[in-house]
Amino acid sequence: MVRLGGVSALIGGTFSAMPTAVESSFASRTHAMLESLKQSGQLKHLQTIEGPMDATVCVRGFGEVACFCSNNYLGLANHPEVVQAGIDGLRKYGAGTASVRFICGTFACHESLEATIAKFYGVDASYTFTSCWNANEAIFPTLCEPGDMLVSDELNHASIIDGIRLAVSIKKGLHRTVYKNGDMEMLDAKLAEARRNPEVTGTLWVVTDGVFSMEGSVANLPKIRDVCDRHGALLVVDDSHGTGVMGPTGRGTHEHWNMPASKVDYFTGTLGKALGGGAGGYIAGSRQAMDLLVQRGRPTLFSNALPCTVACSAQKAIEILMREPQRVSTLRNNVAAARAGIRSVGFEVLDSTTAICPIMVHDTAKAIAMSKRLLELGVFVIGFGFPVVPEGHARLRVQISAVHTAEHIQKLVDGLTQVRREFS
Numbered sequence: 001m002v003r004l005g006g007v008s009a010l011i012g013g014t015f016s017a018m019p020t021a022v023e024s025s026f027a028s029r030t031h032a033m034l035e036s037l038k039q040s041g042q043l044k045h046l047q048t049i050e051g052p053m054d055a056t057v058c059v060r061g062f063g064e065v066a067c068f069c070s071n072n073y074l075g076l077a078n079h080p081e082v083v084q085a086g087i088d089g090l091r092k093y094g095a096g097t098a099s100v101r102f103i104c105g106t107f108a109c110h111e112s113l114e115a116t117i118a119k120f121y122g123v124d125a126s127y128t129f130t131s132c133w134n135a136n137e138a139i140f141p142t143l144c145e146p147g148d149m150l151v152s153d154e155l156n157h158a159s160i161i162d163g164i165r166l167a168v169s170i171k172k173g174l175h176r177t178v179y180k181n182g183d184m185e186m187l188d189a190k191l192a193e194a195r196r197n198p199e200v201t202g203t204l205w206v207v208t209d210g211v212f213s214m215e216g217s218v219a220n221l222p223k224i225r226d227v228c229d230r231h232g233a234l235l236v237v238d239d240s241h242g243t244g245v246m247g248p249t250g251r252g253t254h255e256h257w258n259m260p261a262s263k264v265d266y267f268t269g270t271l272g273k274a275l276g277g278g279a280g281g282y283i284a285g286s287r288q289a290m291d292l293l294v295q296r297g298r299p300t301l302f303s304n305a306l307p308c309t310v311a312c313s314a315q316k317a318i319e320i321l322m323r324e325p326q327r328v329s330t331l332r333n334n335v336a337a338a339r340a341g342i343r344s345v346g347f348e349v350l351d352s353t354t355a356i357c358p359i360m361v362h363d364t365a366k367a368i369a370m371s372k373r374l375l376e377l378g379v380f381v382i383g384f385g386f387p388v389v390p391e392g393h394a395r396l397r398v399q400i401s402a403v404h405t406a407e408h409i410q411k412l413v414d415g416l417t418q419v420r421r422e423f424s
């Protein structure tokens with residue numbers, strides 16, 4: 001039997017359950033892709049965690065291992081108060097809103113979380129989403145208009161890249177361009193060029209990560225702000241990896257540079273890393289922009305609100321961070337100790353105060369094999385390769401938490417020493 005385009009045909013008078021031509025060509029293409037990943041040692045295996053996220057985690061098949069690959073920077077994911085707040089939220093509000101925000105999906109805990117995020121940054125207002133990916137998909141298509149120009153750092157997170165692509169595809173006449181990572185001359189030139197472009201009649205937007213997630217490097221926000229001011233551009237910072245980590249009180253990358261939050265026009269960020277680790281994202285900035293997002297942001301007009309359990313846990317995590325800024329200095333000390341330890345093994349690691357310590361391995365298969373061996377040695381570190389990072393830039397990404405002890409860091413160093421010996 002041959003079925004084409006969903007139409008069945010009988011050949012030789014018998015039925016058979018053979019796939020359609022479309023199905024079989026999809027299946028063989030997919031099989032070939034997965035096979036080629038397997039053959040080249042690039043196939044990712046999802047590890048299953050059988051308990052809470054903490055300094056150590058229980059990984060199925062490996063038992064308890066020291067965890068150096070979570071974004072649980074402040075160790076709040078399993079903090080008793082954060083967990084209890086989620087339980088209380090579940091009891092008070094039930095499982096969820098069963099609605100998008102503008103119909104009947106806004107609970108008191110959303111309002112209260114948004115006020116807390118705004119207070120944390122010291123800005124007018126914030127609006128939450130089920131993820132920062134969603135926040136980045138909302139901000140550009142909603143706030144940008146035809147005639148505007150978006151200028152984005154080349155190393156920005158995939159959610160910014162896709163958010164911008166979406167905005168440009170929805171709004172014809174909205175422009176975008178990219179500048180080399182941290183290259184202020186190029187940024188300046190791109191903005192000057194935009195100002196000369198007769199098609200660019202609206203707002204210029206500069207978009208950057210605060211902390212670049214794969215490099216662990218820091219955007220020079222004061223310099224970027226200067227360039228923005230020279231050309232009258234707005235600045236958007238996604239500080240997903242800087243919030244709770246950077247600056248003396250963990251306010252983020254602007255605080256690291258001793259820069260008031262008012263110098264950043266809009267922040268986007270996640271609640272799925274330092275701020276509780278559950279899920280959720282937000283945009284923070286002017287009241288007016290948040291009002292527009294309520295009216296026009298497609299991810300909130302057409303998708304459910306952040307679950308109440310998560311909203312309540314995230315709110316508690318932010319309160320703990322504001323109450324206990326010493327968690328940030330503990331993290332900073334751990335970061336310094338871990339970087340020194342990684343260097344003592346003979347690996348190069350970027351000099352930075354961020355909690356992301358990439359060890360360059362270059363080859364994807366080698367990074368994956370090293371990470372597998374580390375797990376056998378009781379150290380959970382992930383190898384990142386293409387397409388998460390460009391081809392030839394594979395790395396082990398070590399991430400530090402405030403809940404790591406000197407013993408955990410020593411275990412990391414011992415594991416790295418062993419794999420360096422075995423893989424060199």
Ligand SMILES: Cc1ncc(COP(=O)(O)O)c(C=O)c1O
Nearest residue numbers: 131132133157213240270272281
């Ligand atoms: C810079 C940056 N932005 C956005 C995101 C997406 O965050 P979420 O998991 O909340 O969607 C991430 C997550 O890896 C990130 O690193």
